[in-house]
Amino acid sequence: MRVAYGGDADVTEADLADGWLALARSWLQQAIDAQLPEPNAIVLGTVDAEGRPATRTVLCKEMRDDGIVFYTNHTSEKGGHLAGRPVASATFPWIGIQRQVTVRGSVTRVSAEETAAYWATRPRGSQLGAWASEQSRPIASRADLERQLDEVTRRFEGGDVPVPPHWGGYLVAAETVEFWQGRNNRLHNRLRVTPRDGAVVRLQP
Numbered sequence: 001m002r003v004a005y006g007g008d009a010d011v012t013e014a015d016l017a018d019g020w021l022a023l024a025r026s027w028l029q030q031a032i033d034a035q036l037p038e039p040n041a042i043v044l045g046t047v048d049a050e051g052r053p054a055t056r057t058v059l060c061k062e063m064r065d066d067g068i069v070f071y072t073n074h075t076s077e078k079g080g081h082l083a084g085r086p087v088a089s090a091t092f093p094w095i096g097i098q099r100q101v102t103v104r105g106s107v108t109r110v111s112a113e114e115t116a117a118y119w120a121t122r123p124r125g126s127q128l129g130a131w132a133s134e135q136s137r138p139i140a141s142r143a144d145l146e147r148q149l150d151e152v153t154r155r156f157e158g159g160d161v162p163v164p165p166h167w168g169g170y171l172v173a174a175e176t177v178e179f180w181q182g183r184n185n186r187l188h189n190r191l192r193v194t195p196r197d198g199a200v201v202r203l204q205p
């Protein structure tokens with residue numbers, strides 16, 4: 001497998017004139033228009049107490065001035081990592097449009113109000129799933145997991161499903177944001193922005 005990159009216009013420092021967020025949103029829109037699967041998926045890297053990295057995919061639910069937001073279980077493995085070392089790296093792997101954006105920075109929880117507002121938009125089935133699963137913990141069988149779902153389904157029958165205390169959003173602060181665009185001969189474009197001072201640095205590919 002050997003794919004030659006290029007064909008579209010070069011991304012340049014001028015594309016960052018309106019800041020990283022405008023460019024990241026425009027690339028996300030291009031990923032959506034190109035019908036990439038799960039265009040808002042990010043590969044999220046965290047580190048454990050010994051500094052060993054771990055990655056998994058989550059969905060970015062908001063891109064805003066101060067960073068990007070995803071939702072998960074606070075008692076999951078990643079939740080444990082973030083409690084101990086509140087830093088992360090998140091990559092949008094838009095390989096189908098020869099792009100990649102990586103946001104790195106400190107991680108904080110979003111407010112309970114913000115989590116509640118997002119929770120309310122989730123389908124009831126996903127809400128029940130968040131109650132039914134002790135994310136990242138072992139379970140003996142699929143049947144046991146389905147029993148846990150039956151149990152919470154009964155518990156919340158006839159009413160709204162509240163936000164689980166173990167569930168919520170995290171903000172990965174945009175301390176650095178790198179825009180990568182594939183080019184021919186592996187001479188890709190890489191622009192790294194530091195939003196705090198607006199500095200843009202071009203990195204060798």
Ligand SMILES: Cc1cc2nc3c(=O)[nH]c(=O)nc-3n(C[C@H](O)[C@H](O)[C@H](O)COP(=O)(O)O)c2cc1C
Binds near residue numbers: 041054058071
């Ligand atoms: C496309 C895709 C999207 C996902 N989105 C989320 C998500 O938004 N939140 C989440 O908790 N897990 C999501 N997952 C599951 C995670 O990848 C992961 O398995 C789970 O969060 C447990 O991770 P952990 O054990 O490292 O904490 C997603 C998986 C895929 C493949």
Ligand SMILES: Cc1ncc(COP(=O)(O)O)c(CN)c1O
Binds near residue numbers: 059122123126
């Ligand atoms: C375990 C888990 N939690 C949360 C999410 C995010 O889902 P939603 O879009 O329903 O918030 C996903 C998405 N695949 C998931 O797999």
